[in-house]
Amino acid sequence: xxxxxxxxxxLVQPGGxxxxxxxxxxxxxxDYEMNWVRQAPGKGLEWISYIDKRSTTIYYxxxxxxxxxxSRDNAKNSLYLQMNSLRAEDTAVYYCGRWDGRGGDSWGQxxxxxxxx
Amino acid sequence: xxxxxxxxxxxxxxxxxxxxxxxxxxxxxxxxLAWYQKKPGQAPRLLIYDASNRATGIPxxxxxxxxxxxxxxxxxxxxxxxxxxxxxxxxxxxxxxxFGPGTKVDIK
Numbered sequence: 001x002x003x004x005x006x007x008x009x010x011l012v013q014p015g016g017x018x019x020x021x022x023x024x025x026x027x028x029x030x031d032y033e034m035n036w037v038r039q040a041p042g043k044g045l046e047w048i049s050y051i052d053k054r055s056t057t058i059y060y061x062x063x064x065x066x067x068x069x070x071s072r073d074n075a076k077n078s079l080y081l082q083m084n085s086l087r088a089e090d091t092a093v094y095y096c097g098r099w100d101g102r103g104g105d106s107w108g109q110x111x112x113x114x115x116x117x
Numbered sequence: 118x119x120x121x122x123x124x125x126x127x128x129x130x131x132x133x134x135x136x137x138x139x140x141x142x143x144x145x146x147x148x149x150l151a152w153y154q155k156k157p158g159q160a161p162r163l164l165i166y167d168a169s170n171r172a173t174g175i176p177x178x179x180x181x182x183x184x185x186x187x188x189x190x191x192x193x194x195x196x197x198x199x200x201x202x203x204x205x206x207x208x209x210x211x212x213x214x215x216f217g218p219g220t221k222v223d224i225k
Contacts, residue, residue, distance in 0.1 A: 103151035107160035
């Protein structure tokens with residue numbers, strides 16, 4: 001069974017940093033591209049980042065470019081999102097998703113990030 | 118950047134009724150459009166990819182159609198568990214891999 005489990009969320013002050021992790025199991029992680037998506041309270045889904053199988057191509061939404069860094073460790077079956085210079089508007093549930101080239105076919109349950117003083 | 122719009126914002130229907138959801142792209146995305154279902158506290162669920170292909174395990178009451186700029190998700194006979202927000206997402210010209218604003222389906 002495909003499983004994606006996010007962790008690392010929590011309460012952080014504006015300007016602070018947080019690193020999210022996504023542990024993958026039940027499939028060959030290195031065979032898949034991955035995405036990060038978030039949903040702010042009461043808002044819709046927002047795509048924020050994509051990474052290909054070998055980390056050679058990484059994309060970001062303009063809203064996080066220069067502040068967030070996506071990486072992966074295929075040996076550890078893990079995806080990461082390093083979030084710096086956090087703002088109140090980054091408050092959201094963050095989801096990692098497996099991308100099969102046509103859509104996000106599996107997603108984790110999400111981890112909540114709250115940016116507040 | 119391709120912008121997706123969805124209509125209506127909210128749809129309130131009874132079980133057994135047909136739901137028709139629309140997604141419009143600001144420029145052609147060919148058939149590179151997916152639909153997702155999102156329930157509170159749950160992960161997004163891929164329903165349809167490439168405009169009209171049902172994802173694995175998705176019931177036959179869900180169907181997608183369209184190409185270019187206009188797309189439709191149809192739920193042929195609503196079940197109570199279909200209460201959710203439905204999002205379209207394009208992969209034709211990205212980044213960004215943008216989502217539409219969503220359509221909320223309420224089951225009366």
